[in-house]
Amino acid sequence: MESASHLSIIIDFSPQQWHSSSSNSDQGPFSLASFLPQLFIFLNAHLASQHENTLTIVGAFPGKSSVLFSSNEASTEADADPKLYQPFRTVNAAVVQRLSEELESLPESTDAPIALVGALTKSLCYINRLVNPQTVSSTTQNTTLSSAISPRILIFSVSPDLSASYIPIMNSIFCAQKLKVSLDVCKLYGPDTVFLQQAAHLTGGSYLSIHNRDTLIHYLMICFLSPPAVRQLMAVPTEDKVDFRAACFCHKTIVDIGFICSVCLSIFCKPTPVCSTCRAKFPMKSLTRLKEALKPVLPPGIPEPSPIIDSLPDTAPALTLPGGVGMSGGGKGKGKASQARGGGQYPPLHLGPMGMEGPPNGMHHGMPPGGIMPPGMGMGGMGGGRPGPPLKKGQKRSMNGMPQGMMSGVGMPPGGGHPQMDWRSMMAYPPGTAPASTGTTPTPPPPSR
């Protein structure tokens, strides 16, 4: 750690969520009182790791956000404790004092949403001030921090997503990208928030959902203490399964192919004559064109002939299908036959555990039925067991078989199978040695919002 790093911590102090967290029996009770000591250890560790490190703590309360502590305006208190490193004491005392003030002033009952966005934007404003120090502002002489400072933000979240805050959160994410600030998210309680997952993914931070919360300090020290430069060298868990698909505005369903209003960018799952958001009328011509494009080329259930696959040269057997990929560890000789079958008749493959005919030996040992790819789940990523990719220009497939050829060439899973499924983890075990149920846990379905 050569350069100083700045850490902005945003803590979600939603009274309802913390209350239900402390009385929750599923994951074991975890109250604010047991959270704060672990937080203080983490804060002190951050300050101790480098003398120039700075810290800002912003609390998100219902309807308001306020800065609990900032290294810049920290006042050294008179009652120094000789046994305690003074900066530790300053931080702990300031946070406790400000937090109790804020909690006291909270109204008895409030419906105001948690001001997470406010806290996030305030931190970004502060970081902007740090990164671009203004030479002319004569009042802030102490901001002699160099521009080499590497800022980051850590969010402790307990509340679920607020759909109203989607746009401001996205704006904050893009702003953080521009400032090269990474957003780390530590989810202490409640369901995963897709917005913050996207935030962590887009800014290169890590998203961590804590299950065993009594050992929170271990997670904090290992995952979140190191600055971004160091973190590249460490195997910090990153969120790799982020769903970037959009939900349509009309039915709130996740869509693969959406129809976007060119005026207001509303998303619809099927062509509509009038935009429901901005009332823009769409020309009839494009409506009919788009409806044409939506039609599947073949009625479902009819297996397609696949001349391309059969005529593929023998040279590239390992590139093709997930079955084929799984086979790269297994027998290559038998692989080709199953590839051809997999590419050609993909509808049957939907039903059983996919590619089971493919791997010749032992790959499916101990697999729960449908464990790799339950039809409803694995396909969920690709739009639910659609028989085949419908084409916009129906002639394309019949004319030159291009998409199929490409599919087989680039190793597409047949029939819209989710390649994110676990053939990778299957490969982690040599054939036949796969343990009974571990390692083949199906990937959870992509989170939806």
Added chain:
Amino acid sequence: MAGRDGDYRQEAADDSDMDDLDPEIRLSAKDKGKGRANPRVQKLKAQPKEVYSWEESYTRSWDAVQEDEDGSLQNAVGEFLARTRRKRLQVPAEAIRRTIVRHLVLVIDLSASMTDRDMRPNRFDLTLEYAREFVAEWFDQNPLGQIGIVGMKEGIAERVCALSGNPPDVLKTLANRRDLEPSGEPSLQNALDMARGGMSHLPSHSSRETIIIFGSLTTCDPGNIHDTLKQCVEDKIRISVVALAAEMKICRDFCTETGGIFGVAMNEGHFRDMLFDHIPPPAVRNAQNAGAPANGNGAPTNTATGDLMMMGFPTRLPDTSAPTLCVCHGIMKSEGYLCPRCLSKVCDIPTDCPVCDLVIVSAPHLARSYHHLFPVKPYDAVRSLDPNEDASLTCNGCGTAFPLTGHAPLSSAGAADGVSRYGRYRCPECKKDFCSECDVFVHDILHCCPSCNT
């Protein structure tokens, strides 16, 4: 064929006594060239008499800088800086409809005149550098747009890059300066015909724009360039010119007829500013203010209606998936995106699927354009502090303390151009105060007010 009536209109600026100040300050202090750079705005405003800078009345520019009580110039310079930054924020507050799906052809002069060294290191290298920055920033702001690049050299137009929505592709063509070595004469007509042809297939809801970076004072054309101008007007192509040498009549005509912006770069910084002014999406033009008198053929104004666009939201493959070939480059790699229609794997989004031609975007790309649609209202400068109201002592964004007493206004113009002498800028919605840095930051980068969005 085009007249050489161009001259350095801003030449006189070099004689000013403010050379020790930053060029930006000089610009803002005298407000010169700005009005000229935007002929369309002037056209709307009852056509004020255009004045060349050497025809202006003599201004004592050094009087604008005054020392404070301590003999320091810090406040004066600070006010200039604040004014410069705020000037960019003085945009109309009402929601204007903007073109979200943009198509832009960047025409770069690659003629021998680009080797001039009046801009350091020379015009060509500087143009390439700024063009790269411009393309990156443009895609950042307009993720659904496409950029093509056309070069003008040796009397012909050269397609450097076809219209593409993928920033790395476009940047790659600009990265190699060997391929773009300037030579010969430029041809505006050929370049514009090529740009027009490349954009002729576009649907009506997308914009067609051309930005010309023009370093030469001549153009070497095979036919009548005014015919090209007429066709561009008919095709509703918006042409803007950033001239590096001087104003040319034909360039200005192109801009005024098609509703674009014409400007002559005075120096490196001004060049960059003028180029980057084209990054925010333009407002959708109506037929009456198109500034195109030649457009009398009753063309349907269907640019105003919306259209539906079909877009695919791909599945992202995690880094741990098995490596496969991508369709765009044919490289084995693990990560990538699956086109939802044809399931081919592409490296990067947004792009058009090479196999089935579907536009592939992700939800964040759409969200990136939202701030054009829902802009933050401009903050009002606080002119007087009411002692009764308990205004917060610190900025609501960064927490910096406000000055307790406002400094005296430095010039009479101080009150007019929206600079608060208290350094406070108040959000009209939530009535919270922000400092000048946060004001600019919120409107330029953050795009959401820290205290309105709870």
